[in-house]
Amino acid sequence: MAWLLLKDLRILRRSPLMVALLVIYPIVIAVLIGFALSRGPDKPKVAFYNGLSVSASTIELGGQKLNLAGEEGALFKDIDVVEVDSPAAVRQKVRDGAVLAGIVIPKDLASNLQSTLESGKLQVFYNSEDPAKQAYVENTIEAQVKAANASLTKRIAEEALRLLNLIGDGGTYNFLGQDFDVLGLKRAEAILDDARASLPPPKREELDEVIDFTDLARDNLSFSDDVLNVVGEPIKVSSRSLSGGRTSLDEFAVALAASVSLMFITLLLAAGMLAVEREENAFPRLVRGLVSRSALLAEKAGLAAVCSTAVCLLMLMGLGLFVDLDWSRFALWVVAMAGGALAFAALGLAIGTLAREVRAASLLAFMLALPLAFLALVPSGAVAPALYDVIRAVSAVFPFKPTLDALDAALNDAGGLGTALLHLAALVVAFGALSRLALRRFAA
Amino acid sequence: MSDSANLPEVETLTTTIAASDLVKRYGERLALRGVSLTAGRGELVAVIGPNGAGKTTLLSILAGIQRPDEGTISVEPTRVGWVPQQPALYGKLTVAENLMLFARLERAPDPKATVERMLELTDLRDRSGDQVGTLSGGNRQRVNIAIGLLAEPEVLLLDEPSTGLDPRQRERLWEFILRLAETGTTVVYATHHIPEADRYANQLIVLADGERVFDGSPRELEQATGTTGLDFERAFVEYLQQRGH
Numbered sequence: 001m002a003w004l005l006l007k008d009l010r011i012l013r014r015s016p017l018m019v020a021l022l023v024i025y026p027i028v029i030a031v032l033i034g035f036a037l038s039r040g041p042d043k044p045k046v047a048f049y050n051g052l053s054v055s056a057s058t059i060e061l062g063g064q065k066l067n068l069a070g071e072e073g074a075l076f077k078d079i080d081v082v083e084v085d086s087p088a089a090v091r092q093k094v095r096d097g098a099v100l101a102g103i104v105i106p107k108d109l110a111s112n113l114q115s116t117l118e119s120g121k122l123q124v125f126y127n128s129e130d131p132a133k134q135a136y137v138e139n140t141i142e143a144q145v146k147a148a149n150a151s152l153t154k155r156i157a158e159e160a161l162r163l164l165n166l167i168g169d170g171g172t173y174n175f176l177g178q179d180f181d182v183l184g185l186k187r188a189e190a191i192l193d194d195a196r197a198s199l200p201p202p203k204r205e206e207l208d209e210v211i212d213f214t215d216l217a218r219d220n221l222s223f224s225d226d227v228l229n230v231v232g233e234p235i236k237v238s239s240r241s242l243s244g245g246r247t248s249l250d251e252f253a254v255a256l257a258a259s260v261s262l263m264f265i266t267l268l269l270a271a272g273m274l275a276v277e278r279e280e281n282a283f284p285r286l287v288r289g290l291v292s293r294s295a296l297l298a299e300k301a302g303l304a305a306v307c308s309t310a311v312c313l314l315m316l317m318g319l320g321l322f323v324d325l326d327w328s329r330f331a332l333w334v335v336a337m338a339g340g341a342l343a344f345a346a347l348g349l350a351i352g353t354l355a356r357e358v359r360a361a362s363l364l365a366f367m368l369a370l371p372l373a374f375l376a377l378v379p380s381g382a383v384a385p386a387l388y389d390v391i392r393a394v395s396a397v398f399p400f401k402p403t404l405d406a407l408d409a410a411l412n413d414a415g416g417l418g419t420a421l422l423h424l425a426a427l428v429v430a431f432g433a434l435s436r437l438a439l440r441r442f443a444a
Numbered sequence: 445m446s447d448s449a450n451l452p453e454v455e456t457l458t459t460t461i462a463a464s465d466l467v468k469r470y471g472e473r474l475a476l477r478g479v480s481l482t483a484g485r486g487e488l489v490a491v492i493g494p495n496g497a498g499k500t501t502l503l504s505i506l507a508g509i510q511r512p513d514e515g516t517i518s519v520e521p522t523r524v525g526w527v528p529q530q531p532a533l534y535g536k537l538t539v540a541e542n543l544m545l546f547a548r549l550e551r552a553p554d555p556k557a558t559v560e561r562m563l564e565l566t567d568l569r570d571r572s573g574d575q576v577g578t579l580s581g582g583n584r585q586r587v588n589i590a591i592g593l594l595a596e597p598e599v600l601l602l603d604e605p606s607t608g609l610d611p612r613q614r615e616r617l618w619e620f621i622l623r624l625a626e627t628g629t630t631v632v633y634a635t636h637h638i639p640e641a642d643r644y645a646n647q648l649i650v651l652a653d654g655e656r657v658f659d660g661s662p663r664e665l666e667q668a669t670g671t672t673g674l675d676f677e678r679a680f681v682e683y684l685q686q687r688g689h
Contacts, residue, residue, distance in 0.1 A: 003548045011536045014575075281532040284509050285591070288526060290549040 001299045004291060008273055008303050023311050026264030030257035030315070044137045046079040047093040047102035049086060052109060079140055087123070094125045101126045101137045168221040185221070189214040254316070254323055255408040259340065260373055262312045262407075263400055266341050267365040270304035270348025275361035293439045297349055297432065304348055305341035312337055316411075329410060336410035336417065339424040340403030346431030347399055353438035376401040399427050451488060451622070451646055458485040459519050460630040461506065461599045467514035468501050468654075475501045477654045478515065481632075483599070483647065486625050489632040490645035492680065494689065497651040499634035500529065503601050506632065521630075525597030529604040531588035535577030539568055539587050542576055543594065550595045562590040566620070582613030586620065593624070600624060602633035606640060618644050642676040650680070652689040 012019055082099055084090055090102035104123040124141055166173055170184020183191075192211045196204055277283040277296070287293055316325065316333065348365060355361035376395045380388050395401040406420035461483050468476040476498045483489045491499045504510045506517065507526035533542050543562050547555035563569045566586040576584060585605060592600055605621070606614045614637075622644065625631050635641055641648055642662045650658035650665070658665055662676060669686065671679040 003545055007534065007537065007541075007545050010541065011534060014536045276534075280534050281528055281530040282534065284504075284528060285526065285532040285546075286549070288507060288509055290546070 001295050004299045005303055022265055022268055026261040027315055030260040044079055045082055045099040047082045047084050047090045047099040049084050049090045049104045051105050051107040091125055094127045097127055164221050168218050185214045185218045250323065251412040252408060254319055255404060255411050258312050258316055258407050259400060259404040261315055262308050262337060262340050262403060263344050263369050265308035265311055266304045266344035267348040267369055268362055269307055270300055270345040271352035271361040271365040272358045273303060274300045274349055274352030275355045275358045279357050294436060297435055300349055301342060301345035304345040305338065309337045309341045332410035336406035339406055339421045340399060343399035343424040343427040346428045346435065349435035350431050350438060353435055372398045372400045376404060399424060460485050461521050462519035463506060463517045465515035466505055466512045468505060469513050475654050479656045481649060483630045483632055485630055486628045487630050487646050488625050488644055489647045489649060490641035491634040491649045491651060492638060492641050493651035498654040499651055500603055503603050503634055507601050521598040523595045523597040525592035525595060525600040527589050527592035527602045527605060529607060531584045533576045533584065533587055536575060538573050538575055540572040542587060543590060546591045547594050552594060558594055562594065566590045581608045585609060585617060599630040604635060605633055606637055638677040638680050652684055657687055658683065
């Protein structure tokens with residue numbers, strides 16, 4: 001078997017173009033998938049006109065200054081801002097297609113907000129040349145306006161609360177730079193109590209009604225804190241993950257990139273190297289007592305698994321220059337990769353037994369690989385529950401999903417490495433047995 | 445008699461391979477129907493017949509690649525060399541590397557010496573460093589045969605050895621095979637090229653529809669059809685027609 005392995009390595013060494021494609025192509029695909037998954041779309045260009053003068057961009061809510069120009073930062077963090085000098089220029093740029101959307105902040109936004117009686121209004125214009133980007137721009141602007149609204153609502157609610165407290169307890173109120181003393185219900189009640197003592201009894205009853213009212217008003221104002229807090233933030237989010245790992249999107253992208261590379265290299269190598277024996281008519285000569293069929297399969301699986309594991313480890317080391325990887329888990333990476341590689345190799349051998357030529361085997365492996373990867377990435381809820389169950393069952397009988405789970409566990413400490421490795425071991429046995437059976441018709 | 449080559453004498457007393465009543469089925473189809481064969485040391489046995497007659501099936505059973513459904517190989521040589529119709533070689537390896545790989549897999553006692561001997565025997569020493577994929581069809585077939593000879597077999601089985609070769613390459617190939625027979629190797633070959641069977645066979649086996657319809661020398665076939673002195677290919681066709689094939 002060692003001589004066969006040496007022969008295959010020699011053949012690979014003399015096929016530099018094939019080896020280069022075999023290594024580079026999956027890595028490029030893996031990096032692209034990882035990149036697409038971990039990054040959002042490019043920042044779309046949005047024209048922006050700010051009608052507020054520098055001084056007007058600061059509004060005062062009950063003595064507290066709020067810089068609207070500062071809020072732009074949050075509003076525009078996901079878009080590429082093209083500043084223009086008039087609302088007309090905004091509309092023109094959108095019409096010309098120079099930008100996907102335009103935002104106009106009207107001159108009266110600050111005064112409307114300050115009055116707290118009228119909503120501030122942003123004007124947004126869209127260009128529909130690219131529906132996908134338009135949807136992204138709409139969603140981004142809507143989300144950011146909602147965030148700004150929430151922030152302003154909270155501040156307005158806080159200001160309203162301060163005013164209510166002032167009415168209840170009294171104190172100093174600053175307006176246009178001048179301080180005013182506000183009596184407040186509490187102090188009014190005390191004054192009324194003092195005044196009551198000096199009044200004759202018939203007049204006291206009338207004053208008692210006023211004192212009761214101030215008491216009732218003060219009691220009810222004490223509830224306003226809770227009410228206004230609810231108005232400021234009606235829904236609070238409490239999140240807890242019930243299933244799946246704790247992996248971030250970037251970390252998951254690394255595991256995904258490694259799984260895709262491992263899948264392509266192993267499948268193509270195992271299927272191709274087995275098909276070589278048939279294409280070169282060497283199979284009958286080999287199994288005529290020189291090598292057993294099982295040993296031949298083991299040699300091909302070993303070759304494919306070792307080569308792909310080595311390439312993927314190198315790829316991870318390269319990724320490690322740009323992404324934080326936990327190098328203390330290196331041994332687990334190797335175990336997870338070896339498990340995945342052996343399962344892919346067994347599947348590759350099964351594919352190789354179906355083909356008479358290397359090209360046919362490679363095409364079959366390639367055609368099978370991508371759908372398997374995409375199926376394994378379909379999230380629950382994206383399709384009907386019954387269809388999702390079918391997809392999950394299909395993914396379970398091929399090695400991509402358990403390999404991704406194993407690599408995610410090994411790389412990101414996501415848990416479940418043992419289960420994933422057992423799953424892969426079962427697939428190695430199943431596809432190995434299938435390949436051995438299929439090899440019976442290989443010589444025909 | 446036509447222009448038969450000077451064939452080596454055959455030690456008919458020493459049977460190197462014998463099979464009796466071989467039957468092989470592929471599903472419903474009977475590929476071999478009770479075929480028997482006996483060959484002696486240094487004998488050249490040609491197996492001829494129309495397409496689908498069972499020639500390759502017979503050779504692959506004798507080579508041990510397939511098992512018969514019925515019948516036995518009563519005399520089984522310890523070492524059988526098998527040369528398939530299509531060269532079974534790795535195009536990306538050189539001539540020497542192909543020979544070395546199979547010599548090692550055959551567990552030759554001294555693989556290097558065996559390869560040297562084969563390069564000498566096949567006159568391919570000058571091309572030993574060339575990748576097999578760059579060789580002509582004739583040279584590739586010589587390497588193919590050399591691999592079949594690595595284990596120094598008592599019996600060499602060749603399936604359509606001259607297919608795809610030009611007349612000059614065929615001539616050189618048969619000179620090579622005759623030299624093997626002279627050294628005592630029994631050569632059993634299947635061919636579509638009827639004149640080859642006439643020139644290079646001590647024994648002729650004619651198969652039709654999986655059945656052995658003739659076993660004798662080429663001259664005996666001519667006598668059986670009454671076509672002595674005529675074209676041997678015509679004698680063969682006549683023989684088949686007389687028996688309804």
